[in-house]
Amino acid sequence: KQEVTQIPAALSVPEGENLVLNCSFTDSAIYNLQWFRQDPGKGLTSLLLIQSSQREQTSGRLNASLDKSSGRSTLYIAASQPGDSATYLCAVTGANSKLTFGKGITLSVRP
Amino acid sequence: DGGITQSPKYLFRKEGQNVTLSCEQNLNHDAMYWYRQDPGQGLRLIYYSQIVNDFQKGDIAEGYSVSREKKESFPLTVTSAQKNPTAFYLCASSDSGATEAFFGQGTRLTVV
Numbered sequence: 001k002q003e004v005t006q007i008p009a010a011l012s013v014p015e016g017e018n019l020v021l022n023c024s025f026t027d028s029a030i031y032n033l034q035w036f037r038q039d040p041g042k043g044l045t046s047l048l049l050i051q052s053s054q055r056e057q058t059s060g061r062l063n064a065s066l067d068k069s070s071g072r073s074t075l076y077i078a079a080s081q082p083g084d085s086a087t088y089l090c091a092v093t094g095a096n097s098k099l100t101f102g103k104g105i106t107l108s109v110r111p
Numbered sequence: 112d113g114g115i116t117q118s119p120k121y122l123f124r125k126e127g128q129n130v131t132l133s134c135e136q137n138l139n140h141d142a143m144y145w146y147r148q149d150p151g152q153g154l155r156l157i158y159y160s161q162i163v164n165d166f167q168k169g170d171i172a173e174g175y176s177v178s179r180e181k182k183e184s185f186p187l188t189v190t191s192a193q194k195n196p197t198a199f200y201l202c203a204s205s206d207s208g209a210t211e212a213f214f215g216q217g218t219r220l221t222v223v
Contacts, residue, residue: 034212043117043201044214089154091212097142097161097205098169099212103153 002027002094006102013080014110021075021105023090028068031093035064035075038087038104047088048075080109114138117202117215123223124189124196132187132218134202143185144203144212147171154201160185161207189220197222 003026013019023033032051036044048057048064050073056065063076073090089104115136124130134143142161146154156169160179174193179185185204189196199219205212 032210036214041199041217041219043216044203046211046213049211091154093205093212096159096167097207098156098159099144099203100156101146101154103151 002030002092002098002100004090004092004100004102006088006090006105008105009103010106010108012108012110015080015082017080017109019077019080019107021077021088021107023073023075023102025071025073025092025100027092027094028071029094030068031097033064033066033073033090033092034099035062035073036089036091038089044089080107082109082111085109115202115204115213115215117200117218119218120216122218122220124220126222127191129188129190130220132189132200132202132220134185134187134215135183136185136204136213137183138204138206138213139182140204140206140213141182142205142207143179144205145169145175145177145185145187146201146203148199148201148217157187157200196220 005024034049035047050066061078066073087104087106091099091101118133144159145157158177160166176188202215203212
């Protein structure tokens with residue numbers, strides 16, 4: 001059974017810092033990995049999708065990498081801003097199109 | 112606008128009642144999903160459907176039922192058999208397993 005882990009559960013950083021959020025998964029037989037952002041009481045917003053054949057994807061200040069063989073992904077946020085404060089979740093798509101989520105990392109960026 | 116619409120945003124249920132949560136998408140996606148989110152638990156898969164008239168149980172299907180009679184719609188019924196239904200429910204869709212998944216804004220269900 002696929003398990004996705006995100007550590008730590010919470011992170012607080014000062015504004016302007018570059019930061020890395022980690023995600024690990026136990027079964028490397030995935031179709032893709034997706035990073036989401038969730039604001040309190042809201043749905044999930046897709047940030048980046050990395051197909052299993054890709055190594056990384058970039059969107060603005062965000063860069064996500066995927067190392068399928070080691071079961072790891074990182075989300076890099078450059079020059080963090082208070083508006084980046086949210087919960088970040090990673091999810092992998094495995095057999096039968098099932099999406100399995102980590103529990104998320106709650107990020108707080110202090111002005 | 113293309114997207115996924117969940118309704119209602121807030122729902123209150125008396126113990127012993129069944130309630131149905133609506134999920135509609137106009138993205139022409141084949142696959143649709145229902146997740147439950149509890150504090151500290153992350154998202155857990157309830158049911159998913161890869162095609163019309165077919166669906167599979169997820170990890171926590173007990174006490175829930177679904178139907179997929181139309182491509183655009185995937186309603187979730189929370190039955191009286193669900194012992195602890197108070198949670199935030201999220202619906203998602205994707206074109207197939209290898210493509211990006213999109214989520215609705217969620218329905219918060221409270222048992223009163």
